[in-house]
Amino acid sequence: MHGEGQWGVPGYTEIRDLGSGASGRVVLARRDHDGVEVAIKYLSDELKTDMGFVARFRHEARLLGTLQSQYHARLIDYVESGQGAAIVMELINGVSLREILRSEGPTGPEAALTVLKGSLQGLASAHALGVVHRDFKPENVMVQGDGTSKLVDFGIAVKAGEGASAAGTPPYMAPEQWSGGPPAPPTDVYAATVVFFECLTGTRPFRAPTIAALARQHQSSPPPVDEVPAPLRSLVERGLAKEPGRRPPSAEAFLTELEAVAAEGYGSDWEERGRRRLAALAGLLVLLFPTALDEPAQTQTSLAETRFRDPARVLGKLPAKIAIGATAVGVLVAVAVVIANASSDTPVLRAQTSTASPTTAVPATPEPEESDETDEEPTPTPSAEATTPKATPTQSAAPPPVQPTAT
Incomplete structure (x- = not known):
């Protein structure tokens, strides 16, 4: 999707703007054939008819193409037509x-x-x-x-x-x-x-x-x-x-x-x-960030079966000790009852069927847990940020003495 009258790189669907500068704008886009998200840097409409700026834009793409390292935004494509020019590059999610x-x-x-x-x-x-x-x-x-x-x-x-x-x-x-x-x-x-x-x-x-x-x-x-x-x-x-x-x-x-x-x-x-x-x-x-970070893995609890990968560590925890102690007390009480009944002079044997309805308790899942100097800088040299949401245009300065207000 593109704004009315705006040219877009064929084969990509624009999602939203990431930033803009004197030379153009940078957008987050999705490649249509595989869904990969990229950053696209468009040369502004005002500059696309200036052959000097177009040559410089093309030069930037050529340089990016030579810098194939993990420390740079990687060039994916460069597209130039009568309607505009654009650099398609790796999206840096940061x-x-x-x-x-x-x-x-x-x-x-x-x-x-x-x-x-x-x-x-x-x-x-x-x-x-x-x-x-x-x-x-x-x-x-x-x-x-x-x-x-x-x-x-x-x-x-x-x-x-x-x-x-x-x-x-x-x-x-x-x-x-x-x-x-x-x-x-x-x-x-x-x-x-x-x-x-x-x-x-x-x-x-x-x-x-x-x-x-x-x-x-x-x-x-x-x-x-x-x-x-x-x-x-x-x-x-x-x-x-x-x-x-x-x-x-x-x-x-x-x-x-x-x-x-x-x-x-x-x-x-x-x-x-x-x-x-x-x-x-x-x-x-x-x-x-341009896109959401990966969510942490969800923890699921099975009510049908519980497995302890390290029994020694589990038994070392206080709640486990309390549970075991309570169980032991229950066993002792049961044994005492049996002994008492066995010692009766007139034992009575009773056949009985008990129906128990277990109660299942669903465990609670815990909730997952901008003073910079905003100086005005001098006359900007057209350039746009590659992936930053708030792009600051590249600045240019002539050799001194020059008098415009600066940092």
């Missing part, structure tokens, strides 16, 4: 990291490390193919119900070293992005560290009332590392270094540093605790 930060604030150290690790894994697989994301931010990290995450929206991604205009989301842009320098993996490392800082503190490391002031902070102000836990300050300092050459050379290299720092500061099981924490935070926003 909520954006932005929604979690907006609703719940800082995630805690272990969960922040887990977010950073998953983000670096996604970036590393892209870097291995020579692709630089250039727009890493909380809106583009989807946290699933089990606490794992995936990276989405490669709308302004380019090949490393390619000439590219200054583009990105200003609060997360590396110093070289502001000056239009060539994109490289350390550019993504910087953005990932800004997101890491935000997970730890609930705020971004650099905050300014104008684009020009924000640019100066990113290019020359030291990061406020004293705001993060002491064991993690070295990671923040490395990731937010002003010179690309002083940062880890790739996401994979930064990942190695993260593992060592996390284990030393938070123990060998830090990731397990972090994933549980993320799963709990995502669970608080389950109503924002």
Whole structure:
């Protein structure tokens, strides 16, 4: 189903909107022949006649097609016709990291490390193919119900070293992005560290009332590392270094540093605790998930037969002991009655039939048990979220000095 006058990808039935941005909208849809649910990103009607944007949209689909890893939204199809263009991709059943930060604030150290690790894994697989994301931010990290995450929206991604205009989301842009320098993996490392800082503190490391002031902070102000836990300050300092050459050379290299720092500061099981924490935070926003989570298995009780898989454990429970004691008392009473009757001088034998109507008691089944800175960001570069219910458009910024209101 599609709105009046809206073009839809043949072979898919639209269910509902998931989000929208300057470049178009993202919908939840079902594939007709097998019922598989997917996310479809449509290029907006205003842009489908702009050959430059159509080429960029096509380029995004091509990049997604090369990123066949568990850390990204997988490309299923790309459809382009005279009526429109659309990217059909894997549906990620989760909520954006932005929604979690907006609703719940800082995630805690272990969960922040887990977010950073998953983000670096996604970036590393892209870097291995020579692709630089250039727009890493909380809106583009989807946290699933089990606490794992995936990276989405490669709308302004380019090949490393390619000439590219200054583009990105200003609060997360590396110093070289502001000056239009060539994109490289350390550019993504910087953005990932800004997101890491935000997970730890609930705020971004650099905050300014104008684009020009924000640019100066990113290019020359030291990061406020004293705001993060002491064991993690070295990671923040490395990731937010002003010179690309002083940062880890790739996401994979930064990942190695993260593992060592996390284990030393938070123990060998830090990731397990972090994933549980993320799963709990995502669970608080389950109503924002594209589809319902799988329901827990139903427990059924058979009245005809009861089997105990582990008798020793059952007998160790107090209620069982009470029941056994009561049974033993009943047996003793019965024996006493028989003995008393047997000792009578004139025993009487009586034949009798008793009809018992058992009562069946149906056991009771127990009931199964959003302050993010809403800053106005500068002029948006058209892009839409892949699967987040509340999509935030990708932003673009020209090199300073520029004067519009910003973060």
